[in-house]
Amino acid sequence: MKTTIQEQDGNLVAIFEGRLDTAAAPQCEQDLKPLNDCAGHDIVLDCTALDYISSSGLRLFLGVLKNAKPKGSHVFITGMNADLRNVFTMTGFINLFEFK
Amino acid sequence: MSLSKRLNTSVAVRTTFIALLTSSLILLLLALWQSHQVRKVVVEEVQRQASRSMDNAINTIIDRLSSVETAVETASGYADVFAKDEKSCYQLLERLINHNADISAVTLLYRDQYFPNQGSYYAPTVYREFGGKNILTDEIGGPDYDFCYLETDSNWIYTNKLRHGYWCLPYLDSMSTKRPMVTYSVPLYEPDSTIYAVLCADIDLNWVKKIMDDSKPYPYSRVSVVSRDQQFICHPDSSCILGVNVFEHARKKGGQKSIELIRRMLRWERGSDTMDTNLFEGMDADDFADELSEYNKDGWNSGPVIVYFAPVGRVQWSVSFTIPESKILEGPNDLRNNMLMIFLFTLLMTSIVLYVVIHRELRPLKDLADSTHELAKGRFDVPLPIIRHNDEIGHLRQAFSDMQTSLSHYVDELQATTAQKASMESELNVASSIQMSMLPKIFPPYPERDDLEIYGQLTPAKAVGGDIYDFYIRDEKLFFCIGDVSGKGVPAALVMVMTRALFRTISAHEASPERVLAQMNETLSEQNESNMFVTLFIGVLDLPTGRLRCSNAGHDVPLIVGEQVAFMQVDSNIPLGVMEWKYTAQEMNVKPQTTIFLYTDGVTEAEDASHGQFGEQRMHEVACQALADGHYNPDALLKRMQEAVHQFVDGAEQSDDLTMLGIQYTKEQRAVCLQREITLTNDVQTIPQLAAFVDEVCEALNFDMSKSMQMNLALEEAVVNVMSYAYPAGTQGDIHIEAQANDVRLKFTITDNGVPFDPTAKEDIDTTLSAEERPIGGLGIFLVREMMDSINYERVNGQNVLTLRKRL
Numbered sequence: 089m090k091t092t093i094q095e096q097d098g099n100l101v102a103i104f105e106g107r108l109d110t111a112a113a114p115q116c117e118q119d120l121k122p123l124n125d126c127a128g129h130d131i132v133l134d135c136t137a138l139d140y141i142s143s144s145g146l147r148l149f150l151g152v153l154k155n156a157k158p159k160g161s162h163v164f165i166t167g168m169n170a171d172l173r174n175v176f177t178m179t180g181f182i183n184l185f186e187f188k
Numbered sequence: 189m190s191l192s193k194r195l196n197t198s199v200a201v202r203t204t205f206i207a208l209l210t211s212s213l214i215l216l217l218l219a220l221w222q223s224h225q226v227r228k229v230v231v232e233e234v235q236r237q238a239s240r241s242m243d244n245a246i247n248t249i250i251d252r253l254s255s256v257e258t259a260v261e262t263a264s265g266y267a268d269v270f271a272k273d274e275k276s277c278y279q280l281l282e283r284l285i286n287h288n289a290d291i292s293a294v295t296l297l298y299r300d301q302y303f304p305n306q307g308s309y310y311a312p313t314v315y316r317e318f319g320g321k322n323i324l325t326d327e328i329g330g331p332d333y334d335f336c337y338l339e340t341d342s343n344w345i346y347t348n349k350l351r352h353g354y355w356c357l358p359y360l361d362s363m364s365t366k367r368p369m370v371t372y373s374v375p376l377y378e379p380d381s382t383i384y385a386v387l388c389a390d391i392d393l394n395w396v397k398k399i400m401d402d403s404k405p406y407p408y409s410r411v412s413v414v415s416r417d418q419q420f421i422c423h424p425d426s427s428c429i430l431g432v433n434v435f436e437h438a439r440k441k442g443g444q445k446s447i448e449l450i451r452r453m454l455r456w457e458r459g460s461d462t463m464d465t466n467l468f469e470g471m472d473a474d475d476f477a478d479e480l481s482e483y484n485k486d487g488w489n490s491g492p493v494i495v496y497f498a499p500v501g502r503v504q505w506s507v508s509f510t511i512p513e514s515k516i517l518e519g520p521n522d523l524r525n526n527m528l529m530i531f532l533f534t535l536l537m538t539s540i541v542l543y544v545v546i547h548r549e550l551r552p553l554k555d556l557a558d559s560t561h562e563l564a565k566g567r568f569d570v571p572l573p574i575i576r577h578n579d580e581i582g583h584l585r586q587a588f589s590d591m592q593t594s595l596s597h598y599v600d601e602l603q604a605t606t607a608q609k610a611s612m613e614s615e616l617n618v619a620s621s622i623q624m625s626m627l628p629k630i631f632p633p634y635p636e637r638d639d640l641e642i643y644g645q646l647t648p649a650k651a652v653g654g655d656i657y658d659f660y661i662r663d664e665k666l667f668f669c670i671g672d673v674s675g676k677g678v679p680a681a682l683v684m685v686m687t688r689a690l691f692r693t694i695s696a697h698e699a700s701p702e703r704v705l706a707q708m709n710e711t712l713s714e715q716n717e718s719n720m721f722v723t724l725f726i727g728v729l730d731l732p733t734g735r736l737r738c739s740n741a742g743h744d745v746p747l748i749v750g751e752q753v754a755f756m757q758v759d760s761n762i763p764l765g766v767m768e769w770k771y772t773a774q775e776m777n778v779k780p781q782t783t784i785f786l787y788t789d790g791v792t793e794a795e796d797a798s799h800g801q802f803g804e805q806r807m808h809e810v811a812c813q814a815l816a817d818g819h820y821n822p823d824a825l826l827k828r829m830q831e832a833v834h835q836f837v838d839g840a841e842q843s844d845d846l847t848m849l850g851i852q853y854t855k856e857q858r859a860v861c862l863q864r865e866i867t868l869t870n871d872v873q874t875i876p877q878l879a880a881f882v883d884e885v886c887e888a889l890n891f892d893m894s895k896s897m898q899m900n901l902a903l904e905e906a907v908v909n910v911m912s913y914a915y916p917a918g919t920q921g922d923i924h925i926e927a928q929a930n931d932v933r934l935k936f937t938i939t940d941n942g943v944p945f946d947p948t949a950k951e952d953i954d955t956t957l958s959a960e961e962r963p964i965g966g967l968g969i970f971l972v973r974e975m976m977d978s979i980n981y982e983r984v985n986g987q988n989v990l991t992l993r994k995r996l
Contacts, residue, residue, distance in 0.1 A: 110908045111875035140879075140897060142904045143967040150962060157960070171894045175901065178974045179967060180955030 091119035099130045099164075102152075105137040108145035116148055123152055126161045132188065136167030146181060153184060164188045200546040208539045215531040223524040227517055234516045235460060237405040238496040238509050245403035245411075245507060246500050249396060252290050253355070253502055256372055259288045260389045261353060264374040271296060271376055271385055274303045274310065278325055281314035284389065285323060292316050292369075293390040295328065296376075302384055315390070318367075351375055351383070355503050357417045358393055360430050368393040368421055368429050370503070397422045400507060409509045414453055416504035449495060453506035456499035462513065463493050552581050556588060568596040616678070620648065623681050626688055628659060631823070639731050639855035640666060643822035645830070647790075647846040654680025655788050655845035656724075658688050663948045664731045664980035664993065667695045670786040670849050671724035671743060674763075683720045687712070687764070691726070697949040699981065701726040701739035702773035705764065709741065712765035721765040725758075725786060727851075729778060730982055732935075732991055734853055736784075739773040744789055749820045750782030753811045755804075783820050783852040785811060787829075790846035794833045797840045802833055822850025858930035862888055865926040870911040870919070870940075878907055878925070885927045889934060889996065899934075902975035902992055905968035906938055906947070914942025914988055929996070933977070938990040945988055946981045947972075 089112035092103040100123055108116055123131055131152060141149075153163050166188040168176070176182040194201040263284045270280035281294040293315035303310050311328045353374040361367040373388040400411035400422055413422035418435060420428045428437065434454075438446035442463060449461050494516065497508035514521075555573035562570040572592065575585045624646070631643050644657050654673030659666060669691050673680040690708045698704050704726055712722065723743035729736045738756070742763035745755045759772045778784070787807070794802040810832045814820040819828065826848045833846065866881045868874040882903050886896035907923055915921045924939045952973075953966045972979055972992065980991040 107876075107879065109875050109879065109904055110872045113872075140900060142901055142908075143971055144908070146967055154960065171897045174894075175971070178955075179971065180957070183956075184958070184962070 089116060091116050093119070093122045095129075096132075099132050100126055101132040101134055103134040103137070107140040108138060108148070109140060109142045110144040113142075113144035113148060116145070117151075120148060120152060124155055126156050127159045128161075130162040130164065131156050132164045132166055133185075134166050135169075135172060138168070138172060141172055141175060146175075146179060149181070150184070162186060198547075199550055200543050203546050204539050204543040207542055208535055211535055211538065212531075215535065219524060219527050219531060222527065223520060226520040226523055230520050231516060234405070234494075234511065235496070238409075238460070238511065239498075241403045241405040242496060242498045242507060242509060245400050246498060248399045248403065249500055249505075249507075250502055252395065252399070253372075253391075256288060256290055256389055256391060257353060259284060259291070260372050260374050260387055264353075264376055264387050267376045267385075267387060274306060274312070277312055278314060280387075281312065281325075282323060284387075285314050285316065288389070290391055290395060291389045292367075292392040295388045295390070297373075297386045297388060299384045358415050358419065358421045358430060370421075393421055404509055406511060406515065408515050409511045412508050412510065413500075414450070414506045414508070416454070418450075418454065421505060422507075449497075453497050453499075453508065456501070456504065456506060458498040460494055460496045463495055549581070552585065556581075556585060560588065563592060563595070568592060568599060619678065619681060623653070623685065626685065627657060633659075634661065637661075637731075639853065641822055641852040641854055642668075642850065643826050644849040645826060645847070647842065649676060649790070649842045649845050653845035653847075654684050655790065655847035656684045656688050656722075657786070657847055657849040658691055659849070659851070660692070661731070662696065663699075664978040664991065665699060666729040666731055666851070667691075667699075667726070668729070668786075668849065668851060669724055669726045670746075670788065670847065671722050671741075671764075672788040672790075672845070672847070673722045674720050676844070679718065679720065683712075683722060683765075687722050687724065691724075695726075695728075697951060699728055699946065699949070700773065701728050701737055702771040705739050705741050705761075705771040706769070709764045709766075709769055709771070713767060716765045721763040723763045727784070727786075729851070729853065730980065731853075731855065732980060732993075733982070734778045734780065734855060735775065735982070736778045737773055737775050739771050741771065744787060744792065746787070747785040747808070747811055748778075748782060749785055749811050749815050749825065750779055753808060753815055756784075778853045780853055780855050780857075783822055783825060783850055785822075785825060785829075786849040786851070788845060788847040790842075790844040791829065791833060791848060793844060794837050794846065795840060795843050796837050802836050806832065806836065820852075822852050825850050858932060860928055860930055862927065862929035862934075864888075865924065867922050867924045868907065870915040870921045870923060870942075872908060872911060875904055875908070878903055881925065881927070885929075885934070889929055898975040899994070902972045902994075903936060903938075905971045906936075906979075906990060906992060909947050909968050909972075910938060910940050910942065910945070910988070910990065913947070914940045914945045916943065931996070933996055934994045936992040938988075938992070940988050941986070942988060944983050946983075947990065948979055948981045 089104075089106040089108055091105075094101045094103065102120060102123060104116075106112070133149065133152070149165075156163050163185055164187065165185045168187070173182070176185070195205060196202075263280060267280060270276040277296050281296060284294045285291050293313055295311055295313040298306075298310040300308050306327075313326050313328050315324055315326065316322070317324055353372060356371045356373065358368055358370045361369050369390050370393055371388050371390050373386045375383040376385040376387060378384050396413060397411070400413065404411050410424045411422055412420060412424070414434050415421050418433050419430050420432065420434060420437075421430070423429050434450050435447060438450045442449075445461075445463060449463065452459060452461070492513045493510050494513055495508050495510050497506055499506050552573050552575045559570050559572050570592075572585055572589055575582045627646055628642075628644065633642050634640055640661075642659060644659075646653065646655050646657060648655070654676055655671070656673070657668075657670040659668035661667070671684075671687060673683040673687065687708070690711055691704065694704045694707045698707065705724065708724070722741070724741045725738065725743040725746060726741075727736055727738040727746075738758055739761070740758045741761050743760075745758055745760070748754050748756050756774075757776075758774045761771050762769050792802055792804050792807060807829065810829055811820070811825065814825050814828050819825070829848060830846075862885070864881065864885055866877065868878060879900055882900045883896060886899050891899065903925070907925065910923055914923075919942075921940060921942055926937045926939070928935045928937070947969050950966070950969050953963075953970050955970075969979075976992045976994050978991075978993045980993070982989045982991070
């Protein structure tokens with residue numbers, strides 16, 4: 089599992105690669121820390137290369153959203169495959185995030 | 189209308205008739221008695237009157253005769269002065285006749301040749317001119333006229349013989365007047381005591397008749413006088429006077445009784461007798477002429493008469509009054525007739541008045557009856573007749589009025605109640621359908637399952653019943669219950685609904701039946717103000733294993749129909765809602781093909797017409813028969829039982845809800861085509877190993893990427909849950925995961941030795957909440973449920989066993 093934070097066009101972009109399972113979640117949480125300081129920027133979670141996400145990953149996503157929202161930042165998800173999107177649909181997360 | 193019919197239909201006629209009859213009878217008896225009394229009194233009075241009259245007449249006659257006697261005797265005393273001379277003797281005679289009005293003629297009969305110049309018999313006489321006032325003199329003696337001396341009974345001869353004054357027998361005047369006469373004669377003596385003349389005073393006996401007539405008690409009385417020579421001196425028929433012998437007369441007229449009467453009279457007795465015929469009939473006097481016609485009418489000539497008779501001693505006569513009985517009783521009879529007339533009139537008037545009054549008084553009753561007929565037709569506002577009198581009829585009318593009012597109220601009330609009842613009934617019907625809709629009623633309920641067959645039915649005794657059964661599957665466990673709420677009807681139904689709701693709510697996160705019962709009991713006891721209680725049997729059948737845990741709250745023990753028929757071995761505990769209780773649970777293994785038959789007392793206590801009960805014995809026999817026939821799947825068993833109960837009660841009214849539930853465990857063992865296992869430590873860093881394991885299994889089963897990811901997700905979430913909760917932080921333990929697949933489904937069994945932890949008891953998360961409201965945790969089990977067909981938790985032998993299944 090590899091998580092990269094980039095700045096593109098004024099947005100903070102997090103790029104996920106591999107499996108975001110419970111085992112990977114603590115490291116990923118560390119990697120996502122820069123997103124805490126997101127004032128003035130929208131956040132894009134790039135899931136193009138994400139193969140798998142468990143509830144631990146969903147919790148991280150929710151954490152990012154809960155942090156960004158009070159600061160007026162939008163959180164976008166991009167490039168998510170159908171299976172993952174299915175999980176989002178199931179859990180109602182699809183209503184919480186904006187998709188690009 | 190005939191009288192008898194009127195008597196039956198009219199009170200007025202009947203009352204009048206009875207009154208008329210009664211008073212007629214009484215008055216008739218009274219009239220008879222009174223008539224009898226009056227007759228007696230009248231007869232006595234007549235007798236007294238007749239007696240008095242007779243005494244009067246007799247005394248008068250005697251007085252008159254005495255005065256004549258005295259006059260003649262006195263004259264005889266000084267006769268010597270005048271009688272010795274043939275001329276001066278006239279002075280004596282004239283003096284005598286002038287001084288005595290009763291004397292009609294006075295004669296001196298001289299002895300033969302007393303006055304030689306006068307021939308053989310000299311008889312100077314002075315007499316009253318008949319019909320005139322002149323006193324005439326005559327000389328009736330002489331050779332050609334000497335009857336006075338020749339007849340044996342002549343005054344001369346008798347007087348000579350007797351030598352004292354003497355009344356001769358009555359005779360008819362020899363002259364043309366033919367008057368009845370009687371003569372008193374006194375002898376005149378010479379100094380030598382030889383009789384030289386007889387002084388005779390003739391008396392016209394018509395005065396006797398006159399005296400008698402004057403003294404007769406009643407104008408219609410007949411008088412008669414009989415002389416001692418058996419002649420009538422006085423008789424209504426003048427031809428009889430001195431003409432017939434009284435005995436002859438009596439013999440001719442009246443026979444023996446009359447003769448006897450005459451005998452008594454001639455013995456100078458005094459008395460009275462009743463004769464059938466009138467001896468003394470006949471009319472001679474002109475003064476009877478008027479009465480004649482009148483009395484003949486009344487039968488003077490027929491019918492009995494009463495004869496009163498008494499003697500006149502001096503002259504040896506017998507006087508008599510004859511009075512026809514009919515005349516005596518005329519008064520009483522008239523009185524009787526008048527009284528009868530008056531009675532009849534009174535009765536008639538009374539009857540008319542009675543009839544009119546009763547008829548008028550009872551008219552309101554007829555009006556009341558008419559009103560009541562109207563009332564009976566349902567016209568409650570019909571006016572009742574006005575009755576002013578405050579009498580019995582007035583009271584009756586008041587009572588009818590009250591009845592009308594209360595009837596009207598009652599009917600209004602009844603209508604309201606009926607309407608209310610109808611609306612209540614329709615509400616009850618709705619309630620009943622709501623209640624029934626709460627029970628599972630689509631059978632078979634799980635057509636996709638091959639391990640379970642269920643059939644249930646509830647026949648309420650009333651529209652809404654207090655019986656309950658329910659079942660549902662959660663996490664590969666069949667939760668089922670059957671129960672009976674005390675009482676019937678709406679209250680029981682309400683408690684039943686509450687019971688069912690509690691069962692569903694509590695068992696949604698509690699898989700131990702005894703704990704479900706305990707919690708239900710707590711709630712029901714708390715709020716149990718109406719002291720209702722519920723018997724309930726709860727079973728939890730673990731479908732993968734066939735393990736059954738059950739707990740009973742005082743309900744009828746279910747039958748197990750498997751290899752044999754037997755009652756389940758469970759503690760009965762106590763019904764719910766009574767008091768706090770620690771419920772116990774029993775556990776058993778249900779072999780495939782076994783049917784659990786649950787029922788309420790509506791089955792065992794179904795009553796026939798003679799209150800005999802169906803009983804557990806019969807139920808057991810029916811189940812045995814079903815088992816023997818091989819038809820003991822729930823559907824067949826329930827139908828058989830139902831039929832047996834129906835046959836038993838034979839049309840008697842169903843007294844209690846009839847509820848049955850049959851559950852057959854039909855799991856088949858299938859051949860295992862895949863078996864893998866792995867053991868992980870409770871460290872999330874072992875998750876990749878799990879992922880590899882799951883991928884391997886999925887690959888073996890040719891799952892696509894998408895399905896593999898779902899399996900991964902489910903397994904990771906389940907295992908992480910176990911790691912997090914079964915092994916509290918800091919504890920070490922293993923988690924054993926076994927994957928097993930047959931040709932139908934894939935099964936993961938996750939076993940650990942941690943603290944008891946049932947992840948299925950967690951409540952589902954709400955996926956519709958906003959980001960701010962969503963809790964961070966709780967997603968894991970939710971995802972497992974979503975990904976797998978079933979999740980099933982069991983605590984077995986101190987181990988948590990979580991089973992996940994997915995259809996291939």
